[in-house]
Amino acid sequence: MRAANVTSQQNQYDYIVVGGGSAGSIVAARLAEEGAGSVLLLECGDAGDKHPETLTEDGFKYAFANDDLMFHRMSAPQEGCGGRKLFLGTGRGMGGSGAVNGMVYTRGDKRDFERWPKGWHYDDLVPHFEAVEKRIGIRPRVPTPFAQRFIDASVSAGFTRKDGMNDGELGGVVGCNDMNYDESGRRSSYRAWLHERQVPNLQIVTNASVRRLVFGDSQRAVGVECEIEGQIKTFDVSKEVVLCAGALETPKILMLSGVGPRQEIEAQRIRLIKDIPGVGQHLHDHPNVCVFYRAEQPVDFKYPQLYGFDAARRPAHAQTNEAPDTCFVCFAAPGTLHQSMHRMVPLIALPGPLYKLGFLRSFYRVLIDLAFKLPWLQRYVSTVFGIVVILGKPDSRGSIGLNSADPAAPARIDPAYFKSPRDRETLLAGIAKARQIAEQPALAQAGAKPLSLGGTNASEEKIWKWATAATMTTFHFCGSCRMGDDVDSPVDTKLRVKGLRNVRVADASVMPEIPVSALNAPSMMIGYRAANFILEGKSS
Incomplete structure (x- = not known):
C-alpha cells in the first residue's frame, strides 16, 4: 500500500477517519485526493499486505478463518435462539469486512430505501452507487x-x-x-482507493485501537485517543472526525467518549459530553x-x-x-x-x-x-x-451498551433475534x-x-x-446510529452526529432500515456520499 506523504511524526490533522473498512477507505482517500486537507486514517488491525488472502479473488475463505482478520465478539444470550450466545465477528485490518466477505455486491431493492429519509431514496442514491461501481468494477x-x-x-x-x-x-x-472481483483479485474499496495508488496528504496508521474521541469545553472533538503498540497516543484534529468503525464499534466508541444514552455513560463513570439516547439502539442484522x-x-x-x-x-x-x-x-x-x-x-x-x-x-x-x-x-x-x-427484513431491533469504561472490554451486544x-x-x-x-x-x-x-x-x-x-449471523449489522430527521435518530441526513460540532458517522450503523441484500455495496455508497458532504461543505 502506497499511501503516505505525511511524516509519521505529525500529530495534528485536518481530518481523522476511524476505521479502514469499506466506507472508511473511501472517505479517507477521497478527502485526501480532492484536496480537503491532511487526513489521518486509523485502523485497529493490520496492513493489507500482511494478509495477502484479503487481496485475492479466492482468499475469502482463508480470511474468514484467520483470527487476526476478525473481531472475536459474542452476543448476549439470545432467547429466540434457545439462550445461546452467537458469534458476531466482523472484519478488522485494512479493508474491514470488505476484505473477508464473499465479494457479493448488491445495492438492494428500491423499496428497501422507501423508509430511509428524504434525499436517501433509491433514485437519489443511484449516482453514488454508479460512482463506486465505476471504480471497483462489478x-x-x-x-x-x-x-x-x-x-x-x-x-x-x-x-x-x-x-x-x-x-x-x-x-x-x-x-x-x-x-466485486477481477482477474487480479478482490476489488474491495481498500484495494480500489488505497492499495493501488499513491494518495497525497494521507497518513495511515494500522494496529491503532481507538479508545475515545477527545472533546474540549464544548461539543467539539479536538482529538482521537488510541493505543499503538501498548502506548496511549492522542492525535489532534482541526476540522472533523469521521467514524467508520462499523455498526458494532462506532456506537461503542461514541459512548466511551461520553456521547450516547446518559444512563449507559454515567453507569461507567464516564464524563457525559452529550446525552443522545439513540446511540446504540435500533441494532438489527440478517x-x-x-x-x-x-x-x-x-x-x-x-x-x-x-x-x-x-x-x-x-x-x-x-x-x-x-x-x-x-x-x-x-x-x-x-x-x-x-x-x-x-x-x-x-x-x-x-x-x-x-x-x-x-x-x-x-x-x-x-x-x-x-x-x-x-x-x-x-x-x-x-x-x-x-x-x-x-x-432479509427483520422486524426485531436490538441494542449495544457498555459493560465497562475500559475500551478493551467487549460491549454488550444484543441483536434480539426473533x-x-x-x-x-x-x-x-x-x-x-x-x-x-x-x-x-x-x-x-x-x-x-x-x-x-x-x-x-x-x-x-x-x-x-x-x-x-x-441460526447464525450473516454479519450484516446496521442501524445502531441511525440517520433521520426525527428526534430519535442520533445522526442527521448529512451524517453528522446531532449536538456535536464536528463528528460524522459513515458506516452501516447509520442505515435506518436494513436492505434485503448484503450491506457491502450500501456501506461503500455511504462512505462515498460522506466524502461528498464534507467536500461540498468545504467549498460552500
Whole structure:
C-alpha cells in the first residue's frame, strides 16, 4: 500500500477517519485526493499486505478463518435462539469486512430505501452507487452446470431468472449475483482507493485501537485517543472526525467518549459530553439458517454467487411483485466448509475464556485438517450443498451498551433475534420455500437428499426447534446510529452526529432500515456520499 506523504511524526490533522473498512477507505482517500486537507486514517488491525488472502479473488475463505482478520465478539444470550450466545465477528485490518466477505455486491431493492429519509431514496442514491461501481468494477460469474441446476430449480419454484440484480428490482428473482472481483483479485474499496495508488496528504496508521474521541469545553472533538503498540497516543484534529468503525464499534466508541444514552455513560463513570439516547439502539442484522442437502454428483462451484430474493409467503408463480423479505443463497460445501469449520468449531467447543487460548484453537484446527485429509470425507463433502435462508427484513431491533469504561472490554451486544413473532413466521415460510426449491426436478434429478429436517412432514415446532439451534449471523449489522430527521435518530441526513460540532458517522450503523441484500455495496455508497458532504461543505 502506497499511501503516505505525511511524516509519521505529525500529530495534528485536518481530518481523522476511524476505521479502514469499506466506507472508511473511501472517505479517507477521497478527502485526501480532492484536496480537503491532511487526513489521518486509523485502523485497529493490520496492513493489507500482511494478509495477502484479503487481496485475492479466492482468499475469502482463508480470511474468514484467520483470527487476526476478525473481531472475536459474542452476543448476549439470545432467547429466540434457545439462550445461546452467537458469534458476531466482523472484519478488522485494512479493508474491514470488505476484505473477508464473499465479494457479493448488491445495492438492494428500491423499496428497501422507501423508509430511509428524504434525499436517501433509491433514485437519489443511484449516482453514488454508479460512482463506486465505476471504480471497483462489478460483474456476475458464469454459472457452472450445478449452479445452473439450482437456478432452474428456483425458476420451477416460481422465481424469475435475473443475473446481476442491481436494477433495484429484487422481488421473486434468482441468478448469479454481481461480485466485486477481477482477474487480479478482490476489488474491495481498500484495494480500489488505497492499495493501488499513491494518495497525497494521507497518513495511515494500522494496529491503532481507538479508545475515545477527545472533546474540549464544548461539543467539539479536538482529538482521537488510541493505543499503538501498548502506548496511549492522542492525535489532534482541526476540522472533523469521521467514524467508520462499523455498526458494532462506532456506537461503542461514541459512548466511551461520553456521547450516547446518559444512563449507559454515567453507569461507567464516564464524563457525559452529550446525552443522545439513540446511540446504540435500533441494532438489527440478517439472521440465517442453512438447510443442507447431499447430491449424487460433486458440487462444481465455490463462490457465494447464487442468490434469490422473494417475499417468503408469496405463492409459487403468483403474479404479484411484493417487496422481498427473504434472501436465498446456494452454499457450496466443497469450497468453504473446511475453513468455515476452522472458524466455527473452536467457538462452539471452547466457550468463554477457553477460546482465548491460542493453543487450544490450534488443536481443534489441526484435528479438522486431519479429518479433511480422509478420502471418504473428501468424497462426502464434495457432494454437499446448502440453501441458506436469510431473514432479509427483520422486524426485531436490538441494542449495544457498555459493560465497562475500559475500551478493551467487549460491549454488550444484543441483536434480539426473533424477538418479534413476525420474524419467526417469515423465517419458517422461507425454510418451506427453500425446501420447495430442493424438491424441483432440476435438483431432484441430481439426487439431492436432505441432511437437515428429513422429509416433507416435519412439524412446524420441530422445524422451529431446529432453526433456533442452527441460526447464525450473516454479519450484516446496521442501524445502531441511525440517520433521520426525527428526534430519535442520533445522526442527521448529512451524517453528522446531532449536538456535536464536528463528528460524522459513515458506516452501516447509520442505515435506518436494513436492505434485503448484503450491506457491502450500501456501506461503500455511504462512505462515498460522506466524502461528498464534507467536500461540498468545504467549498460552500
